[in-house]
Amino acid sequence: MKLLEDRILRDGRIYPGNILKVDSFLNHQIDVSLLNEAGREFYRLFDGTRITKLLTIEASGISVACIAAQYFNVPVLFAKKTHTKNIAGNVHTVSVESFTHGRTYDIYVSGEFLCADDSVLLIDDFLAKGNALMGLIRLVRSAGAEVAGAGIMIEKGFQGGGELVRAAGVRLESLAVIESMNEGRVQFKT
Amino acid sequence: MKLLEDRILRDGRIYPGNILKVDSFLNHQIDVSLLNEAGREFYRLFDGTRITKLLTIEASGISVACIAAQYFNVPVLFAKKTHTKNIAGNVHTVSVESFTHGRTYDIYVSGEFLCADDSVLLIDDFLAKGNALMGLIRLVRSAGAEVAGAGIMIEKGFQGGGELVRAAGVRLESLAVIESMNEGRVQFKT
Numbered sequence: 425m426k427l428l429e430d431r432i433l434r435d436g437r438i439y440p441g442n443i444l445k446v447d448s449f450l451n452h453q454i455d456v457s458l459l460n461e462a463g464r465e466f467y468r469l470f471d472g473t474r475i476t477k478l479l480t481i482e483a484s485g486i487s488v489a490c491i492a493a494q495y496f497n498v499p500v501l502f503a504k505k506t507h508t509k510n511i512a513g514n515v516h517t518v519s520v521e522s523f524t525h526g527r528t529y530d531i532y533v534s535g536e537f538l539c540a541d542d543s544v545l546l547i548d549d550f551l552a553k554g555n556a557l558m559g560l561i562r563l564v565r566s567a568g569a570e571v572a573g574a575g576i577m578i579e580k581g582f583q584g585g586g587e588l589v590r591a592a593g594v595r596l597e598s599l600a601v602i603e604s605m606n607e608g609r610v611q612f613k614t
Numbered sequence: 615m616k617l618l619e620d621r622i623l624r625d626g627r628i629y630p631g632n633i634l635k636v637d638s639f640l641n642h643q644i645d646v647s648l649l650n651e652a653g654r655e656f657y658r659l660f661d662g663t664r665i666t667k668l669l670t671i672e673a674s675g676i677s678v679a680c681i682a683a684q685y686f687n688v689p690v691l692f693a694k695k696t697h698t699k700n701i702a703g704n705v706h707t708v709s710v711e712s713f714t715h716g717r718t719y720d721i722y723v724s725g726e727f728l729c730a731d732d733s734v735l736l737i738d739d740f741l742a743k744g745n746a747l748m749g750l751i752r753l754v755r756s757a758g759a760e761v762a763g764a765g766i767m768i769e770k771g772f773q774g775g776g777e778l779v780r781a782a783g784v785r786l787e788s789l790a791v792i793e794s795m796n797e798g799r800v801q802f803k804t
Contacts, residue, residue, distance in 0.1 A: 447724065447727075448726070448727065452691065452692065452694070452723070452724060452727065453689050453690070453691045453724075453727040454676075454680060454683075454689060454690040454691070454692070455689055456680055456683040456684055456689070456690060459680070460684070482672065482673035483672035483673040483676060483692070483694075484676075486644075486673060486674075486676040486677050486680075487676050487677075487680045487690070490644060490646055490649070490676075490677045490680050490681055491680060491681075491684075493644075493646040494646055494650070494681075499639075499643050499644060499645055499646070500643070500644040500646060500677070501642065501643045501644070502642065502644070502673070504642070504673075533642070534637065534642060534643075536638070537637075537638065537642065537643040
């Protein structure tokens with residue numbers, strides 16, 4: 425999506441270690457009009473696919489999923505993160521490794537809201553190594569539900585997450601795919 | 615807002631200790647059409663007030679703020695929670711006590727996105743004892759910015775948060791105010 429690429433070029437900032445900060449419009453301060461264009465585009469891309477629910481993970485995916493849900497006209501569900509091992513009751517849960525924080529955490533959703541007849545579109549702001557997204561895929565499948573696809577705002581195409589997701593048989597649509605960030609310049613995949 | 619009160623009566627569940635669970639439509643699974651009605655109502659209530667930004671706190675306030683921001687046509691900013699004491703750089707930070715989790719955490723926003731000329735509407739899904747909301751008020755004021763008001767989806771009117779917020783000189787608008795939850799029945803303030 426050209427609008428998003430242009431915004432990354434204008435307002436994104438690159439830090440050592442291939443870190444791209446987009447906190448002025450995506451994951452701290454949020455430009456909701458940009459998210460509206462993204463939601464519209466996700467809807468166009470997944471038109472014709474059966475989708476009963478959008479699933480994301482707290483915290484910064486919630487904004488993207490909620491705005492997109494207005495186009496899909498389905499509920500949003502967000503997986504919660506926990507560091508406690510005792511999650512009681514009727515829940516689906518999987519473990520996710522976080523490279524950023526160097527630790528493992530569990531994510532869960534209530535079994536009430538994710539059922540075998542759901543067809544779930546996964547939504548997130550970022551895809552890098554794919555740990556969070558692969559966690560969501562396992563979560564949906566552990567509930568016996570179907571993964572209808574994954575819609576991502578920004579994919580760092582050189583960090584392997586996209587390959588993992590596609591290898592898991594999931595249709596992946598990323599609105600901006602970064603091919604490299606060498607010498608402080610973002611290059612998009614064309 | 616009658617729509618919200620009706621939804622609480624229909625889908626809210628009460629647990630011992632005055633716990634109201636609304637995770638089927640507000641803070642786990644999210645009914646975005648309900649949030650749209652709430653956003654429209656916040657906009658009506660604060661019509662004529664100068665508002666440059668909506669501020670909320672991760673995670674479940676993000677959904678409410680993003681949908682509401684479509685009516686106000688301003689950016690959303692969400693305060694992040696951290697348990698590390700070392701927050702570097704240009705940030706505003708305050709400590710918040712959590713009664714639920716029995717510990718203290720820090721919340722922060724970047725100084726880039728909250729400035730002295732901002733007039734900020736605080737948005738959250740819940741108000742009970744008021745710790746999080748009072749933290750946001752201190753955060754805004756520590757940046758030299760103005761608190762334009764606070765818009766809350768559900769206020770538990772018997773837990774004191776509302777009084778604290780009003781005593782701090784902040785205009786508070788809660789779309790549903792629960793007066794009591796005795797014997798498993800929700801009574802709204804009329």
